[in-house]
Amino acid sequence: MAAAPRPRRSALYIPGSNARALDKGRTIAADVLILDLEDAVAVEAKEMARAAVAAAVNVHAYGKREVVVRVNGLGTPWIARDIAAVVAAMPDAILIPKISRMEDVRRARAALAAAQAPEGLALWAMIETPLAVLNAAGIASAANNGAGAALDTLVIGTNDLAREMGVRLLPGRAALTPALSHCVLAARAYGLAVLDGTFNDLTDWKGFDTECQQGRDLGMDGKTLIHPRQVPIANEAFAPSNDEVEWAEKVLAAFDRPENHGKAVIAVEGQMVERMHERMALRVIETVTAILPDE
Structure with a gap:
Protein backbone atom coordinates (compact mmCIF):
# COMPACT_ATOMS: atom_id res chain seq x y z
CA MET A 1 0.00 0.00 0.00
CA PHE A 238 -10.40 18.22 5.09
CA ALA A 239 -9.29 16.21 8.12
CA PRO A 240 -10.97 12.92 9.07
CA SER A 241 -13.75 13.58 11.58
CA ASN A 242 -13.75 12.07 15.06
CA ASP A 243 -16.50 9.69 13.95
CA GLU A 244 -14.46 8.57 10.94
CA VAL A 245 -11.41 7.95 13.11
CA GLU A 246 -13.45 6.02 15.67
CA TRP A 247 -14.98 3.83 12.98
CA ALA A 248 -11.58 3.24 11.35
CA GLU A 249 -10.16 2.10 14.67
CA LYS A 250 -13.05 -0.32 15.15
CA VAL A 251 -12.58 -1.80 11.67
CA LEU A 252 -8.84 -2.27 12.14
CA ALA A 253 -9.33 -3.79 15.59
CA ALA A 254 -11.94 -6.21 14.26
CA PHE A 255 -9.74 -7.45 11.42
CA ASP A 256 -6.84 -7.78 13.84
CA ARG A 257 -8.66 -10.31 16.00
CA PRO A 258 -7.21 -13.83 15.57
CA GLU A 259 -10.52 -15.32 14.49
CA ASN A 260 -10.75 -12.81 11.61
CA HIS A 261 -7.21 -13.05 10.21
CA GLY A 262 -8.18 -15.29 7.32
CA LYS A 263 -11.53 -13.72 6.55
CA ALA A 264 -12.27 -11.46 3.58
CA VAL A 265 -15.59 -10.23 4.97
CA ILE A 266 -16.64 -9.68 8.58
CA ALA A 267 -19.36 -7.82 10.48
CA VAL A 268 -18.58 -4.74 12.57
CA GLU A 269 -21.49 -3.44 14.65
CA GLY A 270 -23.96 -4.99 12.23
CA GLN A 271 -22.29 -3.69 9.06
CA MET A 272 -20.61 -5.84 6.43
CA VAL A 273 -16.94 -4.88 6.15
CA GLU A 274 -14.48 -6.12 3.53
CA ARG A 275 -10.71 -5.98 3.28
CA MET A 276 -11.18 -2.89 1.10
CA HIS A 277 -12.67 -1.16 4.14
CA GLU A 278 -9.68 -2.24 6.19
CA ARG A 279 -7.40 -0.48 3.70
CA MET A 280 -9.61 2.61 3.81
CA ALA A 281 -9.53 2.57 7.60
CA LEU A 282 -5.77 2.33 7.60
CA ARG A 283 -5.56 5.34 5.29
CA VAL A 284 -7.74 7.35 7.69
CA ILE A 285 -5.43 6.55 10.60
CA GLU A 286 -2.33 7.29 8.52
CA THR A 287 -3.80 10.63 7.49
CA VAL A 288 -4.60 11.63 11.05
CA THR A 289 -1.13 10.60 12.17
CA ALA A 290 0.47 12.62 9.38
CA ILE A 291 -1.40 15.80 10.24
CA LEU A 292 1.03 18.10 11.96
CA PRO A 293 0.06 19.81 15.22
CA ASP A 294 -0.42 23.56 14.94
CA GLU A 295 2.88 25.28 15.36
Missing part, protein backbone atom coordinates in the same frame (compact mmCIF):
# COMPACT_ATOMS: atom_id res chain seq x y z
CA ALA A 2 1.27 3.47 -0.88
CA ALA A 3 2.43 5.72 1.90
CA ALA A 4 -0.02 8.31 3.13
CA PRO A 5 0.45 11.62 1.32
CA ARG A 6 1.48 14.75 3.13
CA PRO A 7 -1.53 16.60 4.52
CA ARG A 8 -2.54 19.41 2.17
CA ARG A 9 -5.78 20.46 3.79
CA SER A 10 -4.91 24.16 3.58
CA ALA A 11 -2.66 25.79 0.97
CA LEU A 12 -2.34 29.51 1.63
CA TYR A 13 -1.24 31.87 -1.12
CA ILE A 14 1.19 34.51 0.13
CA PRO A 15 2.07 37.44 -2.17
CA GLY A 16 5.81 37.44 -2.80
CA SER A 17 5.84 41.23 -2.75
CA ASN A 18 4.43 41.43 0.80
CA ALA A 19 7.35 41.15 3.21
CA ARG A 20 5.08 41.20 6.27
CA ALA A 21 2.98 38.33 4.93
CA LEU A 22 6.09 36.30 4.06
CA ASP A 23 7.28 36.67 7.63
CA LYS A 24 3.85 35.93 9.13
CA GLY A 25 3.74 32.66 7.21
CA ARG A 26 6.05 31.22 9.84
CA THR A 27 3.22 31.32 12.39
CA ILE A 28 0.23 30.25 10.28
CA ALA A 29 -0.99 26.68 10.76
CA ALA A 30 -1.42 25.98 7.05
CA ASP A 31 -0.19 22.65 5.73
CA VAL A 32 1.15 24.38 2.61
CA LEU A 33 2.41 27.89 1.94
CA ILE A 34 2.33 28.94 -1.73
CA LEU A 35 4.66 31.90 -2.10
CA ASP A 36 3.29 33.67 -5.15
CA LEU A 37 5.22 35.42 -7.91
CA GLU A 38 2.35 35.41 -10.39
CA ASP A 39 -1.16 36.84 -9.97
CA ALA A 40 -0.60 38.45 -6.57
CA VAL A 41 2.41 40.48 -7.76
CA ALA A 42 2.20 43.59 -9.95
CA VAL A 43 4.47 43.77 -13.00
CA GLU A 44 6.61 46.52 -11.49
CA ALA A 45 7.18 44.39 -8.36
CA LYS A 46 8.17 41.12 -10.08
CA GLU A 47 11.92 41.52 -9.60
CA MET A 48 11.62 42.55 -5.97
CA ALA A 49 9.18 39.75 -5.19
CA ARG A 50 11.43 37.12 -6.76
CA ALA A 51 14.36 38.18 -4.58
CA ALA A 52 12.18 38.31 -1.46
CA VAL A 53 10.68 34.86 -2.03
CA ALA A 54 14.06 33.29 -2.80
CA ALA A 55 15.46 34.78 0.40
CA ALA A 56 12.46 33.63 2.47
CA VAL A 57 12.70 30.07 1.17
CA ASN A 58 16.46 29.95 1.57
CA VAL A 59 16.22 30.71 5.28
CA HIS A 60 14.15 27.53 5.80
CA ALA A 61 12.19 29.20 8.59
CA TYR A 62 8.75 27.79 7.79
CA GLY A 63 9.14 24.70 9.94
CA LYS A 64 7.38 21.57 8.77
CA ARG A 65 5.04 23.43 6.42
CA GLU A 66 5.30 22.42 2.79
CA VAL A 67 6.73 25.40 0.89
CA VAL A 68 5.72 25.85 -2.74
CA VAL A 69 6.58 28.75 -5.05
CA ARG A 70 4.20 29.72 -7.83
CA VAL A 71 6.29 31.16 -10.62
CA ASN A 72 5.08 33.13 -13.62
CA GLY A 73 3.79 31.34 -16.69
CA LEU A 74 5.98 29.53 -19.19
CA GLY A 75 5.32 32.15 -21.84
CA THR A 76 6.17 35.19 -19.71
CA PRO A 77 9.44 37.15 -19.71
CA TRP A 78 10.00 36.34 -16.02
CA ILE A 79 9.90 32.54 -16.05
CA ALA A 80 13.60 31.79 -16.62
CA ARG A 81 14.77 34.09 -13.82
CA ASP A 82 11.97 32.88 -11.54
CA ILE A 83 13.01 29.27 -11.91
CA ALA A 84 16.73 30.00 -11.57
CA ALA A 85 16.24 31.94 -8.34
CA VAL A 86 13.68 29.58 -6.82
CA VAL A 87 15.57 26.37 -7.63
CA ALA A 88 18.65 27.75 -5.88
CA ALA A 89 16.57 28.40 -2.75
CA MET A 90 15.22 24.79 -2.73
CA PRO A 91 11.51 24.88 -1.87
CA ASP A 92 9.52 21.65 -1.72
CA ALA A 93 7.84 22.28 -5.06
CA ILE A 94 7.38 24.72 -7.90
CA LEU A 95 3.85 25.49 -9.07
CA ILE A 96 3.53 26.30 -12.78
CA PRO A 97 0.42 28.27 -13.79
CA LYS A 98 -1.58 27.90 -17.00
CA ILE A 99 -0.61 24.29 -17.72
CA SER A 100 -2.96 23.27 -20.53
CA ARG A 101 -1.39 20.21 -22.18
CA MET A 102 1.20 17.52 -21.55
CA GLU A 103 3.72 19.46 -23.64
CA ASP A 104 3.59 22.23 -21.03
CA VAL A 105 4.72 19.73 -18.40
CA ARG A 106 7.63 18.74 -20.62
CA ARG A 107 8.59 22.40 -21.05
CA ALA A 108 8.44 22.97 -17.30
CA ARG A 109 10.64 19.93 -16.66
CA ALA A 110 13.13 21.11 -19.27
CA ALA A 111 13.30 24.54 -17.62
CA LEU A 112 13.89 22.98 -14.21
CA ALA A 113 16.56 20.69 -15.63
CA ALA A 114 18.30 23.65 -17.27
CA ALA A 115 18.38 25.36 -13.88
CA GLN A 116 19.88 22.19 -12.34
CA ALA A 117 16.93 21.57 -10.07
CA PRO A 118 17.87 19.22 -7.21
CA GLU A 119 16.46 15.73 -7.02
CA GLY A 120 13.34 15.71 -4.92
CA LEU A 121 12.01 19.08 -6.09
CA ALA A 122 8.40 18.42 -7.06
CA LEU A 123 6.40 19.96 -9.88
CA TRP A 124 2.85 21.17 -9.32
CA ALA A 125 0.54 22.14 -12.19
CA MET A 126 -2.33 24.62 -12.20
CA ILE A 127 -5.45 23.57 -14.07
CA GLU A 128 -7.24 26.83 -14.84
CA THR A 129 -8.35 26.81 -18.47
CA PRO A 130 -10.99 24.85 -20.38
CA LEU A 131 -8.23 23.24 -22.44
CA ALA A 132 -6.48 22.14 -19.26
CA VAL A 133 -9.66 20.48 -17.97
CA LEU A 134 -10.19 18.69 -21.28
CA ASN A 135 -6.54 17.55 -21.19
CA ALA A 136 -6.46 16.80 -17.44
CA ALA A 137 -5.87 13.07 -17.88
CA GLY A 138 -3.00 13.66 -20.29
CA ILE A 139 -1.44 16.23 -17.96
CA ALA A 140 -1.81 13.94 -14.95
CA SER A 141 -0.32 11.03 -16.90
CA ALA A 142 2.94 12.98 -16.99
CA ALA A 143 3.38 11.87 -13.38
CA ASN A 144 4.41 8.45 -14.72
CA ASN A 145 5.75 9.60 -18.07
CA GLY A 146 9.10 11.23 -18.59
CA ALA A 147 12.24 12.06 -16.67
CA GLY A 148 12.81 15.14 -14.57
CA ALA A 149 10.91 16.70 -11.69
CA ALA A 150 8.07 14.50 -10.50
CA LEU A 151 4.58 15.86 -11.14
CA ASP A 152 2.96 15.64 -7.73
CA THR A 153 -0.13 17.81 -7.47
CA LEU A 154 -2.85 19.44 -9.56
CA VAL A 155 -4.12 22.81 -8.32
CA ILE A 156 -7.45 23.96 -9.75
CA GLY A 157 -7.70 27.69 -10.50
CA THR A 158 -11.45 28.17 -10.28
CA ASN A 159 -11.43 31.95 -10.80
CA ASP A 160 -9.63 31.82 -14.14
CA LEU A 161 -11.53 28.70 -15.17
CA ALA A 162 -14.91 30.31 -14.49
CA ARG A 163 -13.87 33.46 -16.34
CA GLU A 164 -12.72 31.55 -19.42
CA MET A 165 -15.83 29.35 -19.37
CA GLY A 166 -18.07 32.39 -19.05
CA VAL A 167 -19.91 31.02 -16.00
CA ARG A 168 -20.81 32.67 -12.73
CA LEU A 169 -19.32 31.42 -9.46
CA LEU A 170 -22.54 30.94 -7.52
CA PRO A 171 -23.03 29.02 -4.24
CA GLY A 172 -22.84 25.32 -4.96
CA ARG A 173 -20.67 25.89 -8.06
CA ALA A 174 -23.07 23.86 -10.22
CA ALA A 175 -21.49 25.14 -13.44
CA LEU A 176 -18.01 24.06 -12.33
CA THR A 177 -18.80 20.76 -10.63
CA PRO A 178 -18.34 18.58 -13.75
CA ALA A 179 -14.93 20.15 -14.39
CA LEU A 180 -13.90 19.75 -10.75
CA SER A 181 -14.88 16.07 -10.73
CA HIS A 182 -13.07 15.52 -14.02
CA CYS A 183 -9.86 16.91 -12.51
CA VAL A 184 -10.22 14.73 -9.43
CA LEU A 185 -10.66 11.64 -11.63
CA ALA A 186 -7.54 12.54 -13.61
CA ALA A 187 -5.49 13.10 -10.48
CA ARG A 188 -6.59 9.88 -8.82
CA ALA A 189 -6.04 7.85 -11.99
CA TYR A 190 -2.35 8.74 -11.86
CA GLY A 191 -1.76 8.96 -8.12
CA LEU A 192 -1.65 12.74 -7.79
CA ALA A 193 -2.94 15.04 -5.08
CA VAL A 194 -5.52 17.64 -6.13
CA LEU A 195 -6.37 20.95 -4.47
CA ASP A 196 -9.59 22.93 -4.85
CA GLY A 197 -9.68 26.58 -5.93
CA THR A 198 -10.03 29.65 -3.74
CA PHE A 199 -13.12 31.17 -2.12
CA ASN A 200 -13.13 34.93 -2.65
CA ASP A 201 -15.67 36.27 -0.13
CA LEU A 202 -13.91 37.03 3.15
CA THR A 203 -17.18 37.93 4.87
CA ASP A 204 -19.12 34.70 4.19
CA TRP A 205 -17.56 32.16 6.54
CA LYS A 206 -20.52 29.79 6.40
CA GLY A 207 -20.31 29.82 2.63
CA PHE A 208 -16.60 29.11 2.80
CA ASP A 209 -17.11 26.14 5.11
CA THR A 210 -19.85 24.81 2.83
CA GLU A 211 -17.53 25.04 -0.17
CA CYS A 212 -14.76 23.26 1.76
CA GLN A 213 -17.19 20.45 2.55
CA GLN A 214 -18.18 20.28 -1.11
CA GLY A 215 -14.53 20.07 -2.15
CA ARG A 216 -13.92 17.26 0.27
CA ASP A 217 -17.04 15.42 -0.91
CA LEU A 218 -15.75 15.73 -4.48
CA GLY A 219 -12.49 14.04 -3.40
CA MET A 220 -10.14 17.01 -3.07
CA ASP A 221 -7.17 16.75 -0.70
CA GLY A 222 -7.50 20.36 0.41
CA LYS A 223 -8.25 23.91 -0.63
CA THR A 224 -6.17 26.85 -1.77
CA LEU A 225 -6.73 29.91 0.40
CA ILE A 226 -6.31 33.67 0.21
CA HIS A 227 -6.48 34.65 3.89
CA PRO A 228 -5.05 33.18 7.13
CA ARG A 229 -8.51 33.18 8.74
CA GLN A 230 -9.56 30.52 6.23
CA VAL A 231 -6.87 28.09 7.41
CA PRO A 232 -8.53 26.56 10.51
CA ILE A 233 -11.82 26.05 8.68
CA ALA A 234 -10.11 24.23 5.81
CA ASN A 235 -7.97 22.20 8.19
CA GLU A 236 -11.05 20.93 9.99
CA ALA A 237 -13.07 20.30 6.83
Whole structure:
Protein backbone atom coordinates (compact mmCIF):
# COMPACT_ATOMS: atom_id res chain seq x y z
CA MET A 1 0.00 0.00 0.00
CA ALA A 2 1.27 3.47 -0.88
CA ALA A 3 2.43 5.72 1.90
CA ALA A 4 -0.02 8.31 3.13
CA PRO A 5 0.45 11.62 1.32
CA ARG A 6 1.48 14.75 3.13
CA PRO A 7 -1.53 16.60 4.52
CA ARG A 8 -2.54 19.41 2.17
CA ARG A 9 -5.78 20.46 3.79
CA SER A 10 -4.91 24.16 3.58
CA ALA A 11 -2.66 25.79 0.97
CA LEU A 12 -2.34 29.51 1.63
CA TYR A 13 -1.24 31.87 -1.12
CA ILE A 14 1.19 34.51 0.13
CA PRO A 15 2.07 37.44 -2.17
CA GLY A 16 5.81 37.44 -2.80
CA SER A 17 5.84 41.23 -2.75
CA ASN A 18 4.43 41.43 0.80
CA ALA A 19 7.35 41.15 3.21
CA ARG A 20 5.08 41.20 6.27
CA ALA A 21 2.98 38.33 4.93
CA LEU A 22 6.09 36.30 4.06
CA ASP A 23 7.28 36.67 7.63
CA LYS A 24 3.85 35.93 9.13
CA GLY A 25 3.74 32.66 7.21
CA ARG A 26 6.05 31.22 9.84
CA THR A 27 3.22 31.32 12.39
CA ILE A 28 0.23 30.25 10.28
CA ALA A 29 -0.99 26.68 10.76
CA ALA A 30 -1.42 25.98 7.05
CA ASP A 31 -0.19 22.65 5.73
CA VAL A 32 1.15 24.38 2.61
CA LEU A 33 2.41 27.89 1.94
CA ILE A 34 2.33 28.94 -1.73
CA LEU A 35 4.66 31.90 -2.10
CA ASP A 36 3.29 33.67 -5.15
CA LEU A 37 5.22 35.42 -7.91
CA GLU A 38 2.35 35.41 -10.39
CA ASP A 39 -1.16 36.84 -9.97
CA ALA A 40 -0.60 38.45 -6.57
CA VAL A 41 2.41 40.48 -7.76
CA ALA A 42 2.20 43.59 -9.95
CA VAL A 43 4.47 43.77 -13.00
CA GLU A 44 6.61 46.52 -11.49
CA ALA A 45 7.18 44.39 -8.36
CA LYS A 46 8.17 41.12 -10.08
CA GLU A 47 11.92 41.52 -9.60
CA MET A 48 11.62 42.55 -5.97
CA ALA A 49 9.18 39.75 -5.19
CA ARG A 50 11.43 37.12 -6.76
CA ALA A 51 14.36 38.18 -4.58
CA ALA A 52 12.18 38.31 -1.46
CA VAL A 53 10.68 34.86 -2.03
CA ALA A 54 14.06 33.29 -2.80
CA ALA A 55 15.46 34.78 0.40
CA ALA A 56 12.46 33.63 2.47
CA VAL A 57 12.70 30.07 1.17
CA ASN A 58 16.46 29.95 1.57
CA VAL A 59 16.22 30.71 5.28
CA HIS A 60 14.15 27.53 5.80
CA ALA A 61 12.19 29.20 8.59
CA TYR A 62 8.75 27.79 7.79
CA GLY A 63 9.14 24.70 9.94
CA LYS A 64 7.38 21.57 8.77
CA ARG A 65 5.04 23.43 6.42
CA GLU A 66 5.30 22.42 2.79
CA VAL A 67 6.73 25.40 0.89
CA VAL A 68 5.72 25.85 -2.74
CA VAL A 69 6.58 28.75 -5.05
CA ARG A 70 4.20 29.72 -7.83
CA VAL A 71 6.29 31.16 -10.62
CA ASN A 72 5.08 33.13 -13.62
CA GLY A 73 3.79 31.34 -16.69
CA LEU A 74 5.98 29.53 -19.19
CA GLY A 75 5.32 32.15 -21.84
CA THR A 76 6.17 35.19 -19.71
CA PRO A 77 9.44 37.15 -19.71
CA TRP A 78 10.00 36.34 -16.02
CA ILE A 79 9.90 32.54 -16.05
CA ALA A 80 13.60 31.79 -16.62
CA ARG A 81 14.77 34.09 -13.82
CA ASP A 82 11.97 32.88 -11.54
CA ILE A 83 13.01 29.27 -11.91
CA ALA A 84 16.73 30.00 -11.57
CA ALA A 85 16.24 31.94 -8.34
CA VAL A 86 13.68 29.58 -6.82
CA VAL A 87 15.57 26.37 -7.63
CA ALA A 88 18.65 27.75 -5.88
CA ALA A 89 16.57 28.40 -2.75
CA MET A 90 15.22 24.79 -2.73
CA PRO A 91 11.51 24.88 -1.87
CA ASP A 92 9.52 21.65 -1.72
CA ALA A 93 7.84 22.28 -5.06
CA ILE A 94 7.38 24.72 -7.90
CA LEU A 95 3.85 25.49 -9.07
CA ILE A 96 3.53 26.30 -12.78
CA PRO A 97 0.42 28.27 -13.79
CA LYS A 98 -1.58 27.90 -17.00
CA ILE A 99 -0.61 24.29 -17.72
CA SER A 100 -2.96 23.27 -20.53
CA ARG A 101 -1.39 20.21 -22.18
CA MET A 102 1.20 17.52 -21.55
CA GLU A 103 3.72 19.46 -23.64
CA ASP A 104 3.59 22.23 -21.03
CA VAL A 105 4.72 19.73 -18.40
CA ARG A 106 7.63 18.74 -20.62
CA ARG A 107 8.59 22.40 -21.05
CA ALA A 108 8.44 22.97 -17.30
CA ARG A 109 10.64 19.93 -16.66
CA ALA A 110 13.13 21.11 -19.27
CA ALA A 111 13.30 24.54 -17.62
CA LEU A 112 13.89 22.98 -14.21
CA ALA A 113 16.56 20.69 -15.63
CA ALA A 114 18.30 23.65 -17.27
CA ALA A 115 18.38 25.36 -13.88
CA GLN A 116 19.88 22.19 -12.34
CA ALA A 117 16.93 21.57 -10.07
CA PRO A 118 17.87 19.22 -7.21
CA GLU A 119 16.46 15.73 -7.02
CA GLY A 120 13.34 15.71 -4.92
CA LEU A 121 12.01 19.08 -6.09
CA ALA A 122 8.40 18.42 -7.06
CA LEU A 123 6.40 19.96 -9.88
CA TRP A 124 2.85 21.17 -9.32
CA ALA A 125 0.54 22.14 -12.19
CA MET A 126 -2.33 24.62 -12.20
CA ILE A 127 -5.45 23.57 -14.07
CA GLU A 128 -7.24 26.83 -14.84
CA THR A 129 -8.35 26.81 -18.47
CA PRO A 130 -10.99 24.85 -20.38
CA LEU A 131 -8.23 23.24 -22.44
CA ALA A 132 -6.48 22.14 -19.26
CA VAL A 133 -9.66 20.48 -17.97
CA LEU A 134 -10.19 18.69 -21.28
CA ASN A 135 -6.54 17.55 -21.19
CA ALA A 136 -6.46 16.80 -17.44
CA ALA A 137 -5.87 13.07 -17.88
CA GLY A 138 -3.00 13.66 -20.29
CA ILE A 139 -1.44 16.23 -17.96
CA ALA A 140 -1.81 13.94 -14.95
CA SER A 141 -0.32 11.03 -16.90
CA ALA A 142 2.94 12.98 -16.99
CA ALA A 143 3.38 11.87 -13.38
CA ASN A 144 4.41 8.45 -14.72
CA ASN A 145 5.75 9.60 -18.07
CA GLY A 146 9.10 11.23 -18.59
CA ALA A 147 12.24 12.06 -16.67
CA GLY A 148 12.81 15.14 -14.57
CA ALA A 149 10.91 16.70 -11.69
CA ALA A 150 8.07 14.50 -10.50
CA LEU A 151 4.58 15.86 -11.14
CA ASP A 152 2.96 15.64 -7.73
CA THR A 153 -0.13 17.81 -7.47
CA LEU A 154 -2.85 19.44 -9.56
CA VAL A 155 -4.12 22.81 -8.32
CA ILE A 156 -7.45 23.96 -9.75
CA GLY A 157 -7.70 27.69 -10.50
CA THR A 158 -11.45 28.17 -10.28
CA ASN A 159 -11.43 31.95 -10.80
CA ASP A 160 -9.63 31.82 -14.14
CA LEU A 161 -11.53 28.70 -15.17
CA ALA A 162 -14.91 30.31 -14.49
CA ARG A 163 -13.87 33.46 -16.34
CA GLU A 164 -12.72 31.55 -19.42
CA MET A 165 -15.83 29.35 -19.37
CA GLY A 166 -18.07 32.39 -19.05
CA VAL A 167 -19.91 31.02 -16.00
CA ARG A 168 -20.81 32.67 -12.73
CA LEU A 169 -19.32 31.42 -9.46
CA LEU A 170 -22.54 30.94 -7.52
CA PRO A 171 -23.03 29.02 -4.24
CA GLY A 172 -22.84 25.32 -4.96
CA ARG A 173 -20.67 25.89 -8.06
CA ALA A 174 -23.07 23.86 -10.22
CA ALA A 175 -21.49 25.14 -13.44
CA LEU A 176 -18.01 24.06 -12.33
CA THR A 177 -18.80 20.76 -10.63
CA PRO A 178 -18.34 18.58 -13.75
CA ALA A 179 -14.93 20.15 -14.39
CA LEU A 180 -13.90 19.75 -10.75
CA SER A 181 -14.88 16.07 -10.73
CA HIS A 182 -13.07 15.52 -14.02
CA CYS A 183 -9.86 16.91 -12.51
CA VAL A 184 -10.22 14.73 -9.43
CA LEU A 185 -10.66 11.64 -11.63
CA ALA A 186 -7.54 12.54 -13.61
CA ALA A 187 -5.49 13.10 -10.48
CA ARG A 188 -6.59 9.88 -8.82
CA ALA A 189 -6.04 7.85 -11.99
CA TYR A 190 -2.35 8.74 -11.86
CA GLY A 191 -1.76 8.96 -8.12
CA LEU A 192 -1.65 12.74 -7.79
CA ALA A 193 -2.94 15.04 -5.08
CA VAL A 194 -5.52 17.64 -6.13
CA LEU A 195 -6.37 20.95 -4.47
CA ASP A 196 -9.59 22.93 -4.85
CA GLY A 197 -9.68 26.58 -5.93
CA THR A 198 -10.03 29.65 -3.74
CA PHE A 199 -13.12 31.17 -2.12
CA ASN A 200 -13.13 34.93 -2.65
CA ASP A 201 -15.67 36.27 -0.13
CA LEU A 202 -13.91 37.03 3.15
CA THR A 203 -17.18 37.93 4.87
CA ASP A 204 -19.12 34.70 4.19
CA TRP A 205 -17.56 32.16 6.54
CA LYS A 206 -20.52 29.79 6.40
CA GLY A 207 -20.31 29.82 2.63
CA PHE A 208 -16.60 29.11 2.80
CA ASP A 209 -17.11 26.14 5.11
CA THR A 210 -19.85 24.81 2.83
CA GLU A 211 -17.53 25.04 -0.17
CA CYS A 212 -14.76 23.26 1.76
CA GLN A 213 -17.19 20.45 2.55
CA GLN A 214 -18.18 20.28 -1.11
CA GLY A 215 -14.53 20.07 -2.15
CA ARG A 216 -13.92 17.26 0.27
CA ASP A 217 -17.04 15.42 -0.91
CA LEU A 218 -15.75 15.73 -4.48
CA GLY A 219 -12.49 14.04 -3.40
CA MET A 220 -10.14 17.01 -3.07
CA ASP A 221 -7.17 16.75 -0.70
CA GLY A 222 -7.50 20.36 0.41
CA LYS A 223 -8.25 23.91 -0.63
CA THR A 224 -6.17 26.85 -1.77
CA LEU A 225 -6.73 29.91 0.40
CA ILE A 226 -6.31 33.67 0.21
CA HIS A 227 -6.48 34.65 3.89
CA PRO A 228 -5.05 33.18 7.13
CA ARG A 229 -8.51 33.18 8.74
CA GLN A 230 -9.56 30.52 6.23
CA VAL A 231 -6.87 28.09 7.41
CA PRO A 232 -8.53 26.56 10.51
CA ILE A 233 -11.82 26.05 8.68
CA ALA A 234 -10.11 24.23 5.81
CA ASN A 235 -7.97 22.20 8.19
CA GLU A 236 -11.05 20.93 9.99
CA ALA A 237 -13.07 20.30 6.83
CA PHE A 238 -10.40 18.22 5.09
CA ALA A 239 -9.29 16.21 8.12
CA PRO A 240 -10.97 12.92 9.07
CA SER A 241 -13.75 13.58 11.58
CA ASN A 242 -13.75 12.07 15.06
CA ASP A 243 -16.50 9.69 13.95
CA GLU A 244 -14.46 8.57 10.94
CA VAL A 245 -11.41 7.95 13.11
CA GLU A 246 -13.45 6.02 15.67
CA TRP A 247 -14.98 3.83 12.98
CA ALA A 248 -11.58 3.24 11.35
CA GLU A 249 -10.16 2.10 14.67
CA LYS A 250 -13.05 -0.32 15.15
CA VAL A 251 -12.58 -1.80 11.67
CA LEU A 252 -8.84 -2.27 12.14
CA ALA A 253 -9.33 -3.79 15.59
CA ALA A 254 -11.94 -6.21 14.26
CA PHE A 255 -9.74 -7.45 11.42
CA ASP A 256 -6.84 -7.78 13.84
CA ARG A 257 -8.66 -10.31 16.00
CA PRO A 258 -7.21 -13.83 15.57
CA GLU A 259 -10.52 -15.32 14.49
CA ASN A 260 -10.75 -12.81 11.61
CA HIS A 261 -7.21 -13.05 10.21
CA GLY A 262 -8.18 -15.29 7.32
CA LYS A 263 -11.53 -13.72 6.55
CA ALA A 264 -12.27 -11.46 3.58
CA VAL A 265 -15.59 -10.23 4.97
CA ILE A 266 -16.64 -9.68 8.58
CA ALA A 267 -19.36 -7.82 10.48
CA VAL A 268 -18.58 -4.74 12.57
CA GLU A 269 -21.49 -3.44 14.65
CA GLY A 270 -23.96 -4.99 12.23
CA GLN A 271 -22.29 -3.69 9.06
CA MET A 272 -20.61 -5.84 6.43
CA VAL A 273 -16.94 -4.88 6.15
CA GLU A 274 -14.48 -6.12 3.53
CA ARG A 275 -10.71 -5.98 3.28
CA MET A 276 -11.18 -2.89 1.10
CA HIS A 277 -12.67 -1.16 4.14
CA GLU A 278 -9.68 -2.24 6.19
CA ARG A 279 -7.40 -0.48 3.70
CA MET A 280 -9.61 2.61 3.81
CA ALA A 281 -9.53 2.57 7.60
CA LEU A 282 -5.77 2.33 7.60
CA ARG A 283 -5.56 5.34 5.29
CA VAL A 284 -7.74 7.35 7.69
CA ILE A 285 -5.43 6.55 10.60
CA GLU A 286 -2.33 7.29 8.52
CA THR A 287 -3.80 10.63 7.49
CA VAL A 288 -4.60 11.63 11.05
CA THR A 289 -1.13 10.60 12.17
CA ALA A 290 0.47 12.62 9.38
CA ILE A 291 -1.40 15.80 10.24
CA LEU A 292 1.03 18.10 11.96
CA PRO A 293 0.06 19.81 15.22
CA ASP A 294 -0.42 23.56 14.94
CA GLU A 295 2.88 25.28 15.36
